[in-house]
Amino acid sequence: MTKEIYLTGDRPTGKLHIGHYVGSLKNRVVMQNSGDYDPFVMIADTQAFTDNARDPKKIRDSLTEVALDYLAVGLDPKKTTIFVQSQIKGLFELTSYYMNLVTVARLQRNPTVKAEIQQKSFGESIPAGFFTYPVSQAADITIFRAKKVPVGDDQEPMIEQTRELVRSFNNAYHTDILVEPEGVFPEKGLGRIPGIDGDAKMSKSLGNAIYLSDDADTVAAKVKQMYTDPKHVAVDDPGHVEGNVVFTYLDIFDPDTKQVADLKAQYTHGGLGDMKLKKYLIEVLESELKPIRERRIAFAQDIPAILQMLKDGSDHANEIAEATMKEIRQAIGVNYFAGLK
Ligand code: TRP
Numbered sequence: 001m002t003k004e005i006y007l008t009g010d011r012p013t014g015k016l017h018i019g020h021y022v023g024s025l026k027n028r029v030v031m032q033n034s035g036d037y038d039p040f041v042m043i044a045d046t047q048a049f050t051d052n053a054r055d056p057k058k059i060r061d062s063l064t065e066v067a068l069d070y071l072a073v074g075l076d077p078k079k080t081t082i083f084v085q086s087q088i089k090g091l092f093e094l095t096s097y098y099m100n101l102v103t104v105a106r107l108q109r110n111p112t113v114k115a116e117i118q119q120k121s122f123g124e125s126i127p128a129g130f131f132t133y134p135v136s137q138a139a140d141i142t143i144f145r146a147k148k149v150p151v152g153d154d155q156e157p158m159i160e161q162t163r164e165l166v167r168s169f170n171n172a173y174h175t176d177i178l179v180e181p182e183g184v185f186p187e188k189g190l191g192r193i194p195g196i197d198g199d200a201k202m203s204k205s206l207g208n209a210i211y212l213s214d215d216a217d218t219v220a221a222k223v224k225q226m227y228t229d230p231k232h233v234a235v236d237d238p239g240h241v242e243g244n245v246v247f248t249y250l251d252i253f254d255p256d257t258k259q260v261a262d263l264k265a266q267y268t269h270g271g272l273g274d275m276k277l278k279k280y281l282i283e284v285l286e287s288e289l290k291p292i293r294e295r296r297i298a299f300a301q302d303i304p305a306i307l308q309m310l311k312d313g314s315d316h317a318n319e320i321a322e323a324t325m326k327e328i329r330q331a332i333g334v335n336y337f338a339g340l341k
Contacts, residue, residue, distance in 0.1 A: 002038070006031060006184070007146035009042035009085065012062035013052060016069040017209035018289070019193045019202035022252055023152055023186045029074040031150065039080040040144050040317065041070065043310070046085045046092075047137065050130040051120060067306050069212050072296035077309050083317035084310050085140065090318075090325040094139040097332065101168040102135055102161070110134055112157045138162035141181050143321045150184040153191045159183040175331040177324070193252060198227030198245050210285075212292055219289060223282050228274050235273040246274070246281050254284045 008028065010016065016025065032039050043066050048059045063084065070082060085091060107113070113134060117126055129136075137158045141149055142165070149159055159181060166178040185191065194200055195208025202209045210222050228246055232239035241247045241264045250260045263280070266272040299306065329335045 004037050004148060005040060005144055005146045006037045006148040006150060007040040007042065007141055007144050008150045009044040009140065010066055011044045011048040012059050012066045013048050014062055014204040015065045015211045015213050017202055017204070017211045019209065021073060021212060022190045022193060024150060025070070025073045027150055027186070032075060032079050037148070040146065041075060041080050041082050042085050042140060043067065043083070044085045044140070047133055050127060050133045053127065063310070064303055064306050065213070067310055068296050068299050071299045072212060072292045077313060081313045081316050082310060083313035087314040088143070088318055088321045090143055090321040091136065091139050093325060094143055094328060095136040097328070098135045098138055098165050098169070099132065101165055101172060107131060107134065110157050110161060112154050134158050134161045135165070138165045142166060142178050143324050144317070145179045145324060146181050147179060148184050149181045153185055156183055156185070173331040177327045177331055190252065194245050194248055196222050196226045196245060198243065212289065213296055215293065216286060216290070219285055220282050223278050223285065226278065232274065236270045238270040239267045239272070241268055246277055249281055250284065253288055
């Protein structure tokens with residue numbers, strides 16, 4: 001029986017942080033180890049270029065960093081095809097064909113792209129590649145005939161647009177070779193974890209992230225800066241749990257839910273100091289992050305092996321992609337020279 005393919009990816013624009021970990025990486029490892037899937041994980045460098053075209057060094061450097069993050073959390077190249085988007089030439093070709101099956105008006109309605117354009121303050125200078133990246137993302141998903149796409153909630157519109165493109169393509173070329181994918185979304189509360197400053201989103205650009213590669217002292221220092229309750233000044237003051245990042249993180253990372261409930265009760269009542277609470281969170285985080293960090297350091301000893309792993313993964317991914325492209329070219333009718341030498 002052929003296993004269901006899942007595909008997902010990350011833009012290599014920096015190292016991955018604990019938001020990526022709880023929102024996505026952890027679940028990928030579970031899906032990988034379930035044995036129920038044929039997993040593909042892509043480092044989306046082509047997509048990273050859509051808003052970083054003038055900074056190829058950042059993308060190149062991040063390629064190995066992201067690969068190390070993957071291996072550190074337990075993605076295993078024996079079970080998961082880990083590959084690099086730009087190396088799959090069929091993706092550029094398929095993107096070109098898709099581009100004619102979507103309207104500018106439809107692209108303008110994509111809420112995630114809309115929000116990102118605002119955030120990045122492109123003004124009137126939106127790169128065309130950025131504006132159309134949902135089309136290229138549809139190619140990523142469909143060239144591998146992925147059924148499941150585990151992504152963050154913000155990627156829902158991309159999946160929807162992919163499904164539309166699949167229908168348009170199959171309809172335009174009277175075929176059924178393309179598969180409509182389904183998104184797999186994070187459990188409630190894990191899709192978006194706040195930054196250490198209390199901002200709703202942990203992100204590199206906001207400088208409020210804890211990275212999987214941070215050493216123990218850095219993690220401790222970041223927890224000590226963490227936003228708690230500004231009105232909780234003296235230890236005996238009653239404190240607020242809601243919006244208090246330390247508690248948000250304990251809810252996510254501490255398996256001992258009874259302990260967390262007790263701490264919340266104590267904090268709300270008064271008598272639990274921020275320092276003591278933060279020391280506890282540091283321990284909780286360390287028990288999860290230490291093994292990841294140690295594996296990351298071990299893998300980082302041999303960068304050529306990491307590049308070889310990415311090349312092997314890309315070679316394998318290319319074979320799968322080419323098989324689909326053959327059918328695509330045939331369906332469209334651009335296989336003019338089939339059978340000729
Ligand atoms: N847009 C995704 C992100 O920013 C990355 C990505 C690119 C992706 N291609 C993909 C995710 C295909 C899932 C499937 O996180």
